[in-house]
Amino acid sequence: MLRLDRSPAQLARLGDRLRALAADDAARFATLFDPLAPRGPVSLDEAIARELLGAALVARLDDGRWRGLHRIRRRGERLYVLELGIVEYRQDVWPETDALLDVLDGARAGRLLDVGTGCGIVAIEGAARGHRVVATDLYPSALWLARWNAALNRVEGIDFRVGHLLEPVRGERFDLVLTAPHYGRVFDQLRLEVLVDGPAHLADGGLLALATQLEWEGEDGPLAAVEALLAPLFRDGAAVTVRPIEAAEKRDWFTAVRVDEPIAGLVSHARFLVTVAPSGRSLTVERPADPPRRRCAPLARFSPGATAVISTDDDVSRLRALLASLDAGEDPGALPAALLDGCRFGERSCVADGADGAAGAILDAAGGVRPCAHGGVVASARDSLATLRAALRARAEEAFARRGCERCAARAWCSRCLFPAPLDEAAYCELMRASGTALPRLHRLLEP
Numbered sequence: 288m289l290r291l292d293r294s295p296a297q298l299a300r301l302g303d304r305l306r307a308l309a310a311d312d313a314a315r316f317a318t319l320f321d322p323l324a325p326r327g328p329v330s331l332d333e334a335i336a337r338e339l340l341g342a343a344l345v346a347r348l349d350d351g352r353w354r355g356l357h358r359i360r361r362r363g364e365r366l367y368v369l370e371l372g373i374v375e376y377r378q379d380v381w382p383e384t385d386a387l388l389d390v391l392d393g394a395r396a397g398r399l400l401d402v403g404t405g406c407g408i409v410a411i412e413g414a415a416r417g418h419r420v421v422a423t424d425l426y427p428s429a430l431w432l433a434r435w436n437a438a439l440n441r442v443e444g445i446d447f448r449v450g451h452l453l454e455p456v457r458g459e460r461f462d463l464v465l466t467a468p469h470y471g472r473v474f475d476q477l478r479l480e481v482l483v484d485g486p487a488h489l490a491d492g493g494l495l496a497l498a499t500q501l502e503w504e505g506e507d508g509p510l511a512a513v514e515a516l517l518a519p520l521f522r523d524g525a526a527v528t529v530r531p532i533e534a535a536e537k538r539d540w541f542t543a544v545r546v547d548e549p550i551a552g553l554v555s556h557a558r559f560l561v562t563v564a565p566s567g568r569s570l571t572v573e574r575p576a577d578p579p580r581r582r583c584a585p586l587a588r589f590s591p592g593a594t595a596v597i598s599t600d601d602d603v604s605r606l607r608a609l610l611a612s613l614d615a616g617e618d619p620g621a622l623p624a625a626l627l628d629g630c631r632f633g634e635r636s637c638v639a640d641g642a643d644g645a646a647g648a649i650l651d652a653a654g655g656v657r658p659c660a661h662g663g664v665v666a667s668a669r670d671s672l673a674t675l676r677a678a679l680r681a682r683a684e685e686a687f688a689r690r691g692c693e694r695c696a697a698r699a700w701c702s703r704c705l706f707p708a709p710l711d712e713a714a715y716c717e718l719m720r721a722s723g724t725a726l727p728r729l730h731r732l733l734e735p
């Protein structure tokens with residue numbers, strides 16, 4: 288784990304060492320620390336090695352060479368360690384971060400709020416450009432890392448505060464609010480909370496920029512869903528823009544579903560930058576130019592490389608046949624690269640404590656939030672994450688009691704799907720109970 292007991296002066300010196308190494312020998316630096324480059328052992332000058340070892344950034348190998356223990360992102364002169372090494376927070380090189388940094392590049396220095404600062408990159412880049420910065424995060428461990436990086440870069444004066452989204456800045460206003468909230472399953476609701484509550488924290492002439500993923504159904508464009516949320520802002524006189532984030536890396540994150548005939552509930556997703564300015568009264572929306580397409584096919588006619596979805600009785604028959612062949616120990620042949628409905632027959636529970644449930648937060652065109660492609664509306668875009676979670680938990684508890692899950696033999700392998708259509712609840716439970724051998728095998732195929 289990164290040494291957190293280093294003083295700011297020690298970290299500033301370490302930063303100078305690392306910057307010198309990166310400038311003098313970029314290839315060696317990359318081999319040790321670059322998050323996107325292949326890593327390997329390198330030889331190091333003893334004095335540099337001692338300093339890096341003191342902060343637990345490197346380890347000595349048996350042959351006397353060194354290997355990097357952390358990923359460090361370079362941005363010009365500044366360096367960002369991307370993880371502490373033990374606790375939950377781990378950052379990556381995300382297109383969303385870069386989209387926020389682009390906004391920062393075009394902004395005049397003022398009061399900046401960085402919500403969910405992570406490794407601190409947005410806050411530190413802002414402070415280095417003369418902004419007066421408040422940086423928040425839900426996790427104290429993320430703030431330890433952000434403070435560490437600030438000292439490493441000799442950047443002072445950032446006001447770090449712990450807390451949920453905008454709670455640490457109640458009643459305060461900023462010229463620029465930048466955020467790329469967590470998403471993935473139920474966390475998707477966080478980005479909606481920011482869009483609902485964020486504009487109230489803008490000073491006159493201010494700007495909120497949210498880099499995020501948006502999901503939508505069918506081929507009608509990404510914004511049917513968020514329009515319900517953005518339209519009231521626009522009606523209140525705000526200028527709202529939604530633009531796709533173009534990124535060379537991880538292009539496959541931007542996917543649109545392609546189908547020969549409509550299949551209810553299929554969801555496409557893409558990264559967007561949403562900006563809201565309190566005045567201007569306009570709504571500008573751009574679609575991704577040519578997003579990569581993911582092929583989806585009902586399981587009944589899946590082909591290799593397609594993503595399968597279980598939406599009809601034929602699909603259920605095909606699924607039963609697949610489970611029977613797995614039960615018999617047969618090679619199932621061409622399984623789809625990803626089973627869209629993997630969560631329903633996978634290892635993870637539909638609703639679980641913490642962040643681990645498979646249920647998500649998909650926006651529909653009317654501003655409703657559904658937990659998955661098959662689920663009904665359980666919350667609204669204007670609800671908080673806590674409200675969405677409570678609604679899911681209540682449903683899960685009801686289903687648990689109704690289905691008799693406590694005494695069920697399938698407890699160990701059942702995902703307790705709340706929305707098993709086209710199976711009804713009794714048929715779903717029967718399938719789960721009958722699949723004690725096959726389902727764990729399917730889990731391994733779906734989530735190797």
Ligand SMILES: C[S@@+](CC[C@H](N)C(=O)[O-])C[C@H]1O[C@@H](n2cnc3c(N)ncnc32)[C@H](O)[C@@H]1O
Pocket residue numbers: 376378381383384387402403404405406407408409423424425426429450451452466467468469470477
């Ligand atoms: C995707 S990272 C973004 C980090 C950084 N701002 C960037 O753009 O690269 C999301 C951050 O939000 C934080 N976070 C998650 N839930 C939060 C919440 N409820 N309130 C505040 N921050 C939260 C995470 O700890 C993480 O640091």
